Structure formats: structure tokens, C-alpha cells
Amino acid sequence: MKSLTFTLLSEPPERLDMSPLAPARLAGMAAREVEKIRLGLSKRGLMVGDVFRLSGGDASTIIFEGGSRRFDGVGTGLNGGTIRVAGDVGAQVGRRMSDGTILIEGSAGLHAGSGMSGGRLEILGDAGDFVAGPLAGELAGMSGGTLIVRGRAGDRAGDRMRRGLLAVLGGSGDYAGSRMIAGTVAIMGASGRMPGYLMRRGSILIDHVPEMLSPSFVESGIWDSAFASIVDRHLIEDNILREPLLHRTVRRYCGDNAVLGKGEILISAEAL
């Protein structure tokens, strides 16, 4: 059976809640039933059939031919299977996903990968602010899995992250890794002002000197790091990078000493 494919008919006139269109929910459903699922968030109440033309039937892989900035919550709670969007998505793609893979071929809005705990979310374009971060009032952001932004990420990427790997390949905005609890954020390209703002533990790995380093980080010298080699190798073997990020020698900044201070920013010595 061919993959379940949703072909976009035209740009939707309202924001859509895409969270019902997940493999676990659609498995075994008839196309006619799927077409009646309500997606619209206004009184207009668009249903799947109003927005998409359906084809295929294997719901373990879901393909969206055409995306939109109005697609919110794509892949929410995904716990297996694959979702691919040939286009952009809106806010909260991969929200609280725990397994499976999501590939966004365009760009994503705010809170991409918010609170994800496992699986792999890959965004080929840019991502908005608070990638991997928690929603307001939540104690922790991303707690596992792999999140890759091949373009640029907005401000506060990896906010309150607890575990897992966030890789941003096209530079990031300000305060990357803010309030991190633990985990790993790797940033290629220019990282904005004050990465690691109020981070407790965790690692921020960068290949450029940041625009401005927080004064509450202290420098701890350069050394030949076996850990840097392990990270580089992992990033390459996991098809995240083609070239090493850190190389063998790194400079370490410890912080944020305004809080616990057990986090670190590792900067490739090649950048210095």
C-alpha cells in the first residue's frame, strides 16, 4: 500500500490544528472518515476534505504535499512512524513527540519540537523562536531525541532543555540554550548574543565566537578533548553534519555562574 498522502488544494483561509493527523490515530481509518476530521480553529471549521486531496492508505508514513505557515501542531505526540511535509509548517511541529521521524522540507514556526522526548525532527529550512523549548508555565523543554534545524533558529533555541541533542546548522538568534537544565546544543555558524543565559548544566557546542558572551561565564582554557571527537563523530555518523564541528582542540567557558554554573560552552579552537 502506498503512503497516506495529503495533497494541499490551496492555502487554507484559517489556522489549522494538524495534531489529529498522526499515524497512530489514522491507522485503519477509511479515507471518508479521515476527510471528516475537523482541523479548522475558527467558526468556519474546515475539515480534512476541505483542505486536502487524499491518496494512498498506509498511515505509518504520512506525506503532506504542500505545506503552509498555518499548519500548527504537525506530528503532535508522535510515537512512531514517519511524517514528511513538502513545505512550511506553523507553530509547535513535533510537540511532545516521543518516537518516529518528522521531516519538514520548508521552515517551521515557533516552538518547533517543544517538549519532545524522543525520535527525530528535522527541519530543512529555518525555525522560529523557542526551538525545543517548553510552553509558558512548563518546567522543562526537550527531554530526549534529536532535533535538527538545517537553516537558522530564532532566539532562545533549546530553552530549558533537559536531555537530547539540538543541532542548528545555519546560526541562531540570541540566548541559545537559555535556562538549560542539561543536554546538548550544537550550533554551526553565528550564534547571537549571550548563549547559555542562565544555563544550569548541559553543553553548548559552537564553531564561531558568539556575538557577545555572558559576563557570568568564566574561561577554563583549551585542551585536546576526546569528548569533542566523540561529538563530531556522532554528528557525522548521524547524518547531521558532513564536517567536524569542534575538531580536536576546544576552549571551554563554564557557566552560567549566575545560577548553578555547571554548564559549558565549548568553542572549537579553529574559531579562535
Added chain:
Amino acid sequence: MRGLKVNGVTIDDTFAEAFGMRATAVIVTAPTKKWAIEAARSMTGFATSVIGCGCEAGIDVELTASETPDGRPGFRIMLFAVSTDELQKQLLKRVGQCVLTSPGSACFAALDASDRLKLGSALRYFGDGWQISKKLGGRHYWRIPVMDGEFVCEATTGLTKNAVGGGNLLLLAAGNDQALVAAEAAADAMRTVPGVILPFPGGVVRSGSKIGGRYKGTIASTNEAYAPTVRGQVASALSEDINAVLEIVIDGETSEAVAAAMAAGLKAAIELGPERGALRITAGNYGGKLGKFQYHLKDLLP
């Protein structure tokens, strides 16, 4: 027990008797091959026999930079013990005292198994609060600050209960030179087999033992049946033409690995012929009563 002759070398119709053991493996790396060797030798030192050393350990294979987790030169090291508890104890002592201490070293799991032994998850306490836990791609590492940077150590490594200890070959020769040449050739050939270690010095033992002795409290004593200098006074296993005997002991991750190593050693010793190497090859056993595994020499011939 007299068997057949291959290339002029007499092969006894007998078998090596071996025992089930617990084993684990780690990869030890360093900035250069020299320091990887230092760490590996130190960790596998004084680990010839479980009787007196607690475990048997050795280098399984050298790894190139591209084969190790951190892209540096390293060695795969195997440890064998009679119980899981003892293996755990020896692993932590040896990695803690010999690898953690060695310049630039790092230590990784090298055995895939659901049974796990603690590695970095116990050694991390050396970090005294400054240790860092890192999880990458399903693997868990500990980073411990030390005087030349960090000791990176994987949290756990695998444990196998299917390991075999005590595979052996006895090489009987006309003189000491020939015995040594045969033993070196056999040991070199066995080292090329993956998943085995030869725990004795250079892989070779010259003090074959029997269980017990005439003195109270003796666990093991010389096996005089194979000691040529008392040949005239004891029930000797040696004919008049034999003046030196050397043994090779093999521990393997699996029974198949032990058999493959014995076959490789036999082939190398036989190829030397009786003039340059061993006149006769036999194996040690306890009549088949003690060990779970038996390796018949006639089944392993080239």
C-alpha cells in the same frame, strides 16, 4: 594416546578441557599508539590466571584511529573471571587504577550485550561533583575532570556469560630454542583470531600446574609429569627426545573463538616441522570431568 603425525609433528589424540567464564571487553584509547599501549599493558598486567590474580586479561586486537569511538589509536581489551561480581570488581579496579591514570586516555564499551557491568557510572565519583554525564546516540558517557583535561568513560559495558577460559596447547620440543620458536609462532597465529586473549606473558606459560600438592594449603603445584628435569624420577608424560615443554592458554569470548584460535596455533606449530619447532603437540585436560568444553586436537587439524 599416541596420535597421528602431520608434517613430522606428532599430534596426540586428546583434547583440551575448558571452563565456562564471565567476560567483558573495553576499548582503551589514547592520543598516540604509544600511550594506548601503556594503558593497555598496565590494565592487563598481573592478570594471567584467575587463581592468583582475580581475573585473566589481555589485548584482543589493536584498533586504528578510524575504528575507535573517539578517532584515536586504541586497543580492545578483554577480561575474564569466574563470577560476575569478581569481574565487576576487577574491571573497576583496573580501569580506575591503570586507564584513568594514563595520560590522555579514554575508555569505551566493547561488548554488545543486555547484561551490563558498571564502568563510568561507578568511576564518575572520582569527579567529586565536577563529573559531567552526556548521552549521545543511545550511548552514555561520563566526563571526569583530570589534570590533563578530561577522562571520558562510557557508563557501562557488556557482559557475556558464554565465554570460555582454559583452552590450551602443549608444545613439546627437543630443546628450549625449538620450544620457544614453536610457542611464539603459535601465539602469533592465535592473536590474529578476534575475540581471544592469551593471558600469560607473551601468551606463553612454562609452569604447567596440577591441582594441590604435597604441602598443606597448596592450591596448585608443578606438573612434574611434564617437567623434563625430573623425568627419570616421576611418572613422566615425556619421552626421551623431549627436553622442553611450553603451553599456550586461550580465553575466548565464545567457544568458537577458542576453537579457531587453537586451530590457528596448531597450524602455525605444525608448519614449523619437528626440527625447527615442536616434536609433539598435546593438550591439557582433567579427564573430561571438570570442564564443560572439550576441544579435540584431531578436529582442529589444518
